[in-house]
Amino acid sequence: MRDRYLKYLLVAPAVLVVFATAVWPLFESLRYSFYAGRLSRPDFPQAFLGAENYLWAVSEEPAFWNSVWVTFLFTIVTVALTTVLALTFALLLAPGGRFRVGIQALLILPFAMSPALIGVSFRFMFNPEFGLFDAFFGALMPGFADIAWLSDPVLAFWVVVIADVWGWIPFLTLVLIGGLASIPQETLEAGRVDGASGARILRDITLPQLKPVLAVVIILKAIFSLKTFDLVYMLTNGGPGNATQTLSHYVYFNGFKYSNIGYSAAVAWLLVIPMLLLTYAYTRLVFAREEQ
Amino acid sequence: MPLSGRQQTRIWNGLQVVLILLFTLIMLVPIVWIALAAFKQHVDVYQLKLFFAPTLENFRTVFEEPYSLGRKLRNSTVVATATVLVAIPIATLAAYAFSRFDMRGRTLLLVLILATQFVPAVVIVLPFFVMFRDLGLLDTLRGLVLINTAIVMPFAIWMIKGFIDGIPIDTEEAALVDGSSRIQVIRNIVLPMAAPGLVTASIFCFIIAWNEFLFALILTNRDAVTLPVGLALFKAEEGDLWNLLAAAGIIIMVPMFVLALIIRKHFVQGMTMGAVR
Numbered sequence: 162m163r164d165r166y167l168k169y170l171l172v173a174p175a176v177l178v179v180f181a182t183a184v185w186p187l188f189e190s191l192r193y194s195f196y197a198g199r200l201s202r203p204d205f206p207q208a209f210l211g212a213e214n215y216l217w218a219v220s221e222e223p224a225f226w227n228s229v230w231v232t233f234l235f236t237i238v239t240v241a242l243t244t245v246l247a248l249t250f251a252l253l254l255a256p257g258g259r260f261r262v263g264i265q266a267l268l269i270l271p272f273a274m275s276p277a278l279i280g281v282s283f284r285f286m287f288n289p290e291f292g293l294f295d296a297f298f299g300a301l302m303p304g305f306a307d308i309a310w311l312s313d314p315v316l317a318f319w320v321v322v323i324a325d326v327w328g329w330i331p332f333l334t335l336v337l338i339g340g341l342a343s344i345p346q347e348t349l350e351a352g353r354v355d356g357a358s359g360a361r362i363l364r365d366i367t368l369p370q371l372k373p374v375l376a377v378v379i380i381l382k383a384i385f386s387l388k389t390f391d392l393v394y395m396l397t398n399g400g401p402g403n404a405t406q407t408l409s410h411y412v413y414f415n416g417f418k419y420s421n422i423g424y425s426a427a428v429a430w431l432l433v434i435p436m437l438l439l440t441y442a443y444t445r446l447v448f449a450r451e452e453q
Numbered sequence: 454m455p456l457s458g459r460q461q462t463r464i465w466n467g468l469q470v471v472l473i474l475l476f477t478l479i480m481l482v483p484i485v486w487i488a489l490a491a492f493k494q495h496v497d498v499y500q501l502k503l504f505f506a507p508t509l510e511n512f513r514t515v516f517e518e519p520y521s522l523g524r525k526l527r528n529s530t531v532v533a534t535a536t537v538l539v540a541i542p543i544a545t546l547a548a549y550a551f552s553r554f555d556m557r558g559r560t561l562l563l564v565l566i567l568a569t570q571f572v573p574a575v576v577i578v579l580p581f582f583v584m585f586r587d588l589g590l591l592d593t594l595r596g597l598v599l600i601n602t603a604i605v606m607p608f609a610i611w612m613i614k615g616f617i618d619g620i621p622i623d624t625e626e627a628a629l630v631d632g633s634s635r636i637q638v639i640r641n642i643v644l645p646m647a648a649p650g651l652v653t654a655s656i657f658c659f660i661i662a663w664n665e666f667l668f669a670l671i672l673t674n675r676d677a678v679t680l681p682v683g684l685a686l687f688k689a690e691e692g693d694l695w696n697l698l699a700a701a702g703i704i705i706m707v708p709m710f711v712l713a714l715i716i717r718k719h720f721v722q723g724m725t726m727g728a729v730r
Contacts, residue, residue, distance in 0.1 A: 425575075
């Protein structure tokens with residue numbers, strides 16, 4: 162067969178899979194969001210509601226705004242902490258040598274862990290009676306012993322943040338090490354010859370050159386922070402109350418605990434919008450590099 | 454006493470090593486903690502002992518009723534394996550075409566495929582739940598394979614495309630001039646050369662499918678439950694059964710650690726889809 166037809170035949174199955182499993186459900190969800198969609202009833206979806214599901218979320222549901230706020234705060238905090246800590250770790254590990262390369266290999270481990278399992282592990286460590294974290298804090302500052310971390314709305318939020326940052330630092334560190342390795346040695350060498358201090362080389366040469374990779378890291382982490390579900394489900398299940406309920410968890414809760422698919426589809430689409438903007442920014446970055 | 458330049462460098466290096474070790478310790482503590490708890494007896498879990506009489510009891514208990522982790526282990530293995538077997542051939546064909554041919558809408562398609570991994574799973578799962586209910590696919594392994602194929606597809610295409618991009622095109626062109634068909638070229642030249650890349654992509658996709666949580670949570674309830682969802686079983690009236698949770702955790706994470714270490718050079722590349730090289 163001629164290549165001009167063959168090439169389309171080769172990509173057809175993959176494109177079909179992607180359309181059937183991502184594009185179609187995305188728009189099917191959009192359709193649901195305009196209907197009353199009670200899962201418990203056999204006819205689905207039910208009456209057409211227009212924009213009512215959206216209006217209900219933004220005007221009648223404090224729980225919706227709560228989850229928007231939780232997700233927003235969670236994203237800002239985790240992106241900032243993960244980026245700063247991963248950059249620090251990457252700068253420490255980048256020089257290479259057997260010791261540092263060995264540590265780099267270990268970094269892959271937390272990333273191969275299921276986020277659900279990370280949630281379980283941190284719930285275990287923050288247990289007020291026998292958790293490792295509690296014992297550590299209790300020994301350091303006796304006044305802080307036996308705190309019920311996960312029963313306090315503010316502390317529980319920070320436990321989720323810590324668990325998430327813990328899970329993401331290793332991977333983003335490896336990405337940044339890759340970025341650091343691609344900075345041309347000559348520019349660094351030139352800085353050293355000119356007698357610039359380590360701090361100045363970092364500020365004036367390394368960081369500016371690392372900017373594209375840092376941008377990728379920040380956007381990628383923001384995307385995954387906005388979607389956070391597994392970790393929250395296993396660690397706090399959104400609680401106490403709804404103090405740690407992210408948007409994804411709120412959608413899940415309304416869709417599958419209250420079987421209100423129409424409403425949860427509307428909320429889900431409100432989550433899709435910022436995601437589209439971030440995805441656009443990410444693909445622009447990737448293809449800018451591709452075309453170089 | 455002012456320090457000489459050499460002394461300063463030495464102190465700075467020592468400080469770096471201390472910081473690296475501290476970071477690494479923090480990274481490993483939760484993993485080690487699970488590993489220890491998995492070998493503890495029920496009473497020891499509630500104490501912070503580093504030294505205890507280790508037991509394999511937990512690993513026996515999790516496979517017995519009512520937990521029957523064996524079933525979930527089988528489900529996870531079947532789903533992840535079948536996902537790889539379905540997704541990798543499809544992805545390989547597409548990756549080859551994207552790598553070697555110019556076609557209309559190529560960039561747009563690649564962007565679209567890349568972007569699908571960023572769609573929040575909770576959005577996708579709503580229509581899938583309704584569809585699976587209508588088609589009788591709820592709580593089946595087939596349904597999970599379908600979903601996981603979709604999840605891994607963008608990663609697989611981008612990863613394999615990266616590997617094929619790295620194969621020199623000369624041998625292929627020579628074979629075409631000698632009268633081989635394009636299909637023969639793919640089978641006899643490209644596949645053998647891309648084999649290490651295909652293995653890497655397969656392992657990467659296996660890990661993603663193995664760890665997938667949200668879809669399995671919503672689309673299964675009894676027969677097709679996978680390992681990560683099975684973790685929720687170890688909640689009893691008296692609270693979480695930590696030693697059993699830990700044993701199940703070991704069973705979930707250790708095989709993935711081994712796989713991740715095998716492909717660790719390509720792990721970062723796979724996740725960022727060529728955004729970082």
